[in-house]
Amino acid sequence: MFKPPGFLWLLRHELKVLWRGSILVRTHRYVLVPASIVILMFQAFGVLVGHLIMRHPVAPEIMLLALNINLAFLFVLMFSRAMMACIDVLYARGDADFLLASPIAPNRVLAVRMLGVALSILAPWLLLAGMLANGLIIFGQLWALAVYPMLLAEALVVAALAFALVVVLVGRIGPMAARRAGHSLALFTGVGIFILGQTPHFVPHAALAGFWSGLLPGPGGGGLAYLFARGVLGQPGPLLAALALAALVFCLVWVFLAGPFARGAISAASYRPAGREGAQQARFRHSAFSSLMAKDRRLLARFPGLVSQIAYRSLTLIPVVAILLGKVVIGLAVTVPLLVFLAGQLGLFFISVLAQMNDMPALIASAPVAARAPRRAAYLVCAQTALAIIGLPVVAVLVKGPALAPVMLLGVAGALASNLWLGRRLPIPLSRAAFGKTQVGTLLGLVLGVSISAGWALAAWLVVTFV
Amino acid sequence: METAWALNAQGLSKSFGRKVVEGLTLTIRPGEFYALLGANGAGKTTTLRMIAGLTPPDAGRIEVFGRDVVKDPLGAKAIMAWLPDEPLLYDKLSPLEYLEFIAGLWQVPPELARRRADELLELLGLWPHRAERCEGFSRGMKQKTVLAGALIHDPKFLLLDEPFTGLDAGSARLVKNLLTRHVENGAAIILTTHILEVAERLASRIGILAGGTLVAEGGLEALRGHAGFESGTLEDVFLQLTAG
Ligand SMILES: Nc1ncnc2c1ncn2[C@@H]1O[C@H](COP(=O)(O)OP(=O)(O)OP(=O)(O)O)[C@@H](O)[C@H]1O
Numbered sequence A: 001m002f003k004p005p006g007f008l009w010l011l012r013h014e015l016k017v018l019w020r021g022s023i024l025v026r027t028h029r030y031v032l033v034p035a036s037i038v039i040l041m042f043q044a045f046g047v048l049v050g051h052l053i054m055r056h057p058v059a060p061e062i063m064l065l066a067l068n069i070n071l072a073f074l075f076v077l078m079f080s081r082a083m084m085a086c087i088d089v090l091y092a093r094g095d096a097d098f099l100l101a102s103p104i105a106p107n108r109v110l111a112v113r114m115l116g117v118a119l120s121i122l123a124p125w126l127l128l129a130g131m132l133a134n135g136l137i138i139f140g141q142l143w144a145l146a147v148y149p150m151l152l153a154e155a156l157v158v159a160a161l162a163f164a165l166v167v168v169l170v171g172r173i174g175p176m177a178a179r180r181a182g183h184s185l186a187l188f189t190g191v192g193i194f195i196l197g198q199t200p201h202f203v204p205h206a207a208l209a210g211f212w213s214g215l216l217p218g219p220g221g222g223g224l225a226y227l228f229a230r231g232v233l234g235q236p237g238p239l240l241a242a243l244a245l246a247a248l249v250f251c252l253v254w255v256f257l258a259g260p261f262a263r264g265a266i267s268a269a270s271y272r273p274a275g276r277e278g279a280q281q282a283r284f285r286h287s288a289f290s291s292l293m294a295k296d297r298r299l300l301a302r303f304p305g306l307v308s309q310i311a312y313r314s315l316t317l318i319p320v321v322a323i324l325l326g327k328v329v330i331g332l333a334v335t336v337p338l339l340v341f342l343a344g345q346l347g348l349f350f351i352s353v354l355a356q357m358n359d360m361p362a363l364i365a366s367a368p369v370a371a372r373a374p375r376r377a378a379y380l381v382c383a384q385t386a387l388a389i390i391g392l393p394v395v396a397v398l399v400k401g402p403a404l405a406p407v408m409l410l411g412v413a414g415a416l417a418s419n420l421w422l423g424r425r426l427p428i429p430l431s432r433a434a435f436g437k438t439q440v441g442t443l444l445g446l447v448l449g450v451s452i453s454a455g456w457a458l459a460a461w462l463v464v465t466f467v
Numbered sequence B: 001m002e003t004a005w006a007l008n009a010q011g012l013s014k015s016f017g018r019k020v021v022e023g024l025t026l027t028i029r030p031g032e033f034y035a036l037l038g039a040n041g042a043g044k045t046t047t048l049r050m051i052a053g054l055t056p057p058d059a060g061r062i063e064v065f066g067r068d069v070v071k072d073p074l075g076a077k078a079i080m081a082w083l084p085d086e087p088l089l090y091d092k093l094s095p096l097e098y099l100e101f102i103a104g105l106w107q108v109p110p111e112l113a114r115r116r117a118d119e120l121l122e123l124l125g126l127w128p129h130r131a132e133r134c135e136g137f138s139r140g141m142k143q144k145t146v147l148a149g150a151l152i153h154d155p156k157f158l159l160l161d162e163p164f165t166g167l168d169a170g171s172a173r174l175v176k177n178l179l180t181r182h183v184e185n186g187a188a189i190i191l192t193t194h195i196l197e198v199a200e201r202l203a204s205r206i207g208i209l210a211g212g213t214l215v216a217e218g219g220l221e222a223l224r225g226h227a228g229f230e231s232g233t234l235e236d237v238f239l240q241l242t243a244g
């Protein structure tokens, strides 16, 4: 099995490719040290939480409900991630055709692909949940070991279902739109979690309590809906049943897709995106600079995940709007750090998109334009776009509280400028921008960029609160 | 000011750890079609990139129509077009938008640019696809799009790195005619190619690059002389001159 072209040999190859494309490896080598420090800190946190759980035992019923909610969220988050991964391995990486042209059994290729996706979506959560489990295990709670196989079971189910959905979606709407569907799913989940976290603010307590207690599993254990949650709690029967169920789902999807995959009907469904034809009109321009800006604006606007990514970041605007409308009675000043943070985040994201989509410096270098022109055009387009998004709330805040103007303007400009500067050098990783393009973003860029946005926001907050 | 040389490159050297181009001297006159041949890895692309002002040479001087590529890069680039060996296209732009962008970079007057864009798209058979994004294009369609980009600003000096890759016979013929006409109007072209028939048919002068320098240069007759052949095809001569 380990020898070529055995199943495990192929799986090793698959995992190698996935690992090299993963965020940790794409990123700076030097990030490994800070990353391990963060992991150690998380582990310490896990031990702390484990300790707290031991000190304040939760009623088993509530524990089950909490676990189930977490498993449900995990399911959706993994699912969205799995959809992207499926699209990549089936349509984007381009080696599906290559492998199908080789004398390896196609169903083996498919099984390896599905397993690879399952493992790749599992890894980050295993790391996170594993730390919590370890925190419990060292206090003698050996049942927490069950977290590991149960997460694997969930990942198998998710990967299989995502594969099936992606094949159907791509067949109907093409890989681009399917990818957008995956993005939207992640977005809705994010919004959902946010809204759920806010429910205590706008739902009466009694109603909320009634709602949650209605969801409790009850004395019977909650039946099939609580199977996975009980598995996580280490109950042997549910654990084995959940594992068996996951394996069954995985195999069913595999059997179902193996035929079409072997015939090339899946990977060939749309290997190349059909060039989208729009009512595009070229407007020939006089100046090189405005041509550069027009190009950057187009590339930015055509980035596949643009809307969902902007919406994600703009969740910060919800509390701002709530404060502006008087729904939340906190000082207006709180909006300043929020908007400053958003300005920094948007700038970082936009410049990273351009860095990702603009990977042909040689073309522009061969043109008679000053070396700094492309850079400036990109900065300008990103700043304009970010300001277009936060402009209205900023103006609204300033109309209500003109005294905030200096801090607000300085903070927004500072966060924007510093993150544009940083993001061009160290862009953040983006969910793959286009087929076949290599990722240029790094984890280091993400960590630094968010820190800088937060730094400016913190400074703005300190100034508005204490000055 | 008119100068005698379209390209005057003297003593070019470049090394990437090891020497790739060494003491290369290359001169081309206006109205001349020059083919640079050489085995894979001989340094053809590197040479073109140095002339285009993309790779700074370690030593040597390059002038294009009297403009120094190192000292006056923008002035030199304004009259050059460089066609890379891999088509550099923005996936998310349509051919028309790509041409609009290129015309803007070279500051072609808008009305002229629009007319030339329409002409080139029509001529190269890209007209029906002018508003489609390039991400779905075939290799040949991409190649035609970048060729149109190289020609839209009517450069006086064209650097073409394997321009015929992926073109069908009809398109290749079209492009050959287009380039010949361009040269007849006083421009100069240097191209690299592995299709020796192209070099033999189009080029007024052929240079063979080996070991980082020109081992032979001239028309087919002159090259035969170099190789010590009475007769024989360019292929025979090329293989003889690059052997060992
Ligand atoms: N940026 C670079 N860094 C390091 N080495 C390089 C670089 N560019 C080119 N080389 C090396 O220089 C040599 C010549 O490369 P070049 O691309 O000029 O060859 P070529 O004649 O165009 O070959 P081909 O016919 O395959 O296109 C090669 O050995 C290549 O590895």
Ligand SMILES: [Mg+2]
Pocket (backbone or CB within 6 Å): B044, B045, B046, B085, B161
């Ligand atoms: Mg080359």
